[in-house]
Amino acid sequence: MCLAIPARVVALPEPDAALIDVGGVRKRVSLALLDDVAIGDYVIVHVGYALTRLDPAEAERTLALFAEAQIAMDGA
Amino acid sequence: MKYIDEFRDGELAQRLARAIAREASPSASYNLMEFCGGHTHAISRYGIKDLLPANVRMIHGPGCPVCVLPIGRIDNAIALSSRPGLILATYADTLRVPASKGLSLMKAKARGCDIRMVYSSADAVRLAREHPTAEVVFFAIGFETTTPPTAVAILQAAAEGLSNFSVFCNHVLTPAAISNILESKEVRELGTVPLDGFIGPAHVSTVIGSQPYEYFAEEYQRPVVIAGFEPLDVMQAILMLVRQLNEGRAEVENEFTRAVTREGNLKAKALVAEVFELRRSFEWRGLGEVPYSALKIKEKYRAFDAEARYGIEYVSVPDNKACECGAILRGVKKPTDCKVFGTVCTPENPIGSCMVSSEGACAAHYTYGRFKDVPVVATSAAA
């Protein structure tokens, strides 16, 4: 459902608007649903709005979980 | 693309596949419903089924807002667009949904109705601003992810005092649909649809949080794992569900921790609560009338409610008799169980909505998985 992608905030041209970048493609999106967004933050964008921030630490943790998946079993 | 590519890594996929195969007990069967259409699409597009053992079965749920939109509501949208001086702004997803009298929004557009595709609700507001003499109606669809953007649009229009903007609201709610499935005869009594656990939607959950699913886990004793949108997320979630089922647990777990918290997006929820309230009942295509499952615009914002403004009357239109979308949306049947799948009903000429939206179970299977229905012995001749 809800096609949404993680994007990096590269500029804050006006209150409630951000310029985001995904793989070199840039677009203006609304920040009406999110407070305190800073340049460098990653946000999830859906239909032209930033819905939530993406937590880089959690992202790394999740990736590590994937990598662990079989190690735990192999050890058993 | 950061935070996208890493979650599609083929090698990690193989690891997760091996882990799932090891941990899924060969004497048990794991029937997991992925509620969200985006997950259905990911599973088909990446061929995830190939990486799962035979006793882990994915059932496609009704989390596709286009698929569950009743024909009657599209008819209403077409009728609106036929009014002279009215511009109907819509997301592209709705354009090809077949409605009554062989029409669709796309066909209505070909006949001269002013229907414009927009990417964002903000574009609809802009249309109203730029065309002060036209009436602009935004055809709002979607689950809880897409609802806050509509709320913002209405509040924006109110703040600007736009008198020519309104919304035809068709927003629906995820927990109500999950309830409906779990309460259905096939699941509750007959046991014809074995449903052991759910993969919870990714982006809906960023808005509503993980908390609303706790009720289902508790009440119906089924584990729920909220999964991110990428194929590795889906596989990890499947592994987590397998583990819960093995251990006899029925909890809500969050795989999508990088974007989902327990409370969700409070600001978005508040904006939605400001503008919308629950409808007592709403018809879902395939599920029938579902109580407290959809939203309407509050009295306070009546000026922006297209249903009030244009006196829209909803007339329920039954599905084509041969169409099995209803059963498919509830996970009772598979696309290949439908008599007209792939012959009369194709993405080119869809009879039911499961075939129109690329997330619908039928379209996904037709587009990505059809070759598996036939035992094709695909060998290459020696060069």
Add this chain to the structure above:
Amino acid sequence: MSAVRPDYVRPIDFKHGRVDMTHGSGGRAMAQLVNELFLREFDNEWLRAGNDSAQIAMPTGRLVVATDSHVVSPLFFPGGDIGSLAVHGTINDVAMSGAKPLYLAATFVLEEGFALSDLKRIVVSMAAASRAAGVPVVTGDTKVVEQGKGDGVFITTTGIGVVPDGIDIAGDRARPGDAILVSGTLGDHGVAIMSLRENLAFETTIESDSAALHELVAAMVAAVPRIRCLRDPTRGGLATTLNELATQSGCGMVIRERDLPVKPQVAAACEFLGLDPLYVANEGKLVAIVPGADAARLLAAMRAHPLGRDAAIVGEVIQDSLHFVQMETSFGGRRNVDWLTGEQLPRIC
């Protein structure tokens, strides 16, 4: 007042003027437009002869003819315009049979009110593309339709070429065991166009890949004369072209997602909009099918040419009575790559 030259004709105002119905009526205004714009820019011996047709010497070999209508909107986009697109597109259609393109014909249907400055820009661009490719526009026609009945300008181009004997390249010649190659990155043109659509405005440096491929084809045929199929994946993208070839040849195909060349920005733009690069149009790329044993040699020849720098072997032809095109996903599973259904539209879900 100084004397006015007796043969003075007021020149067309290309800066501010607009197309009107007299430009299509066959009278003086039309002749003036033809002279001051089309003849001046395309300038060659055939057009200078001033006839309604061009007489050309009969070449030896098999004659190839191709025609296209061009209705692209917007008319101007990064990397090209409707004019250069028209020239490249028809040259490519001719070249896909292994033929050397020789001549072009071009017709213009102009909408009343269309800015002459835009028309001139388009014609100048067409003439430049035609000269660069070495394929002259030898005859043409102009008509004008009332305002509201056209999209600015529609262009139709027809191309003639010649295939030497011994070259047999056609859509039904693919056989199991053949290799499938693409000449470069996929989806550039479609993404460049979409970035200009009103409600999708996103910033990207992606340009259309519109280009004439006949010289690349000549190099390819010289290296591997027994190429089986060539086709340019325009509307509908690579997926549609492969399905066409599979159906025509009566076989199946398997391609590998990880071998498909796609620019990161194109991949990102497709993510944004929920599109699949496999279905996005290309205007300067080709698909080649060649016996497996010749694949490496063909790849080297393609990569040695500027328009084939990013060429890659992406899959192979297999036996399949149902003519499916399948793909091994980068994820490890397999999926269908089906025909394009309807129009590729961005989605929210």
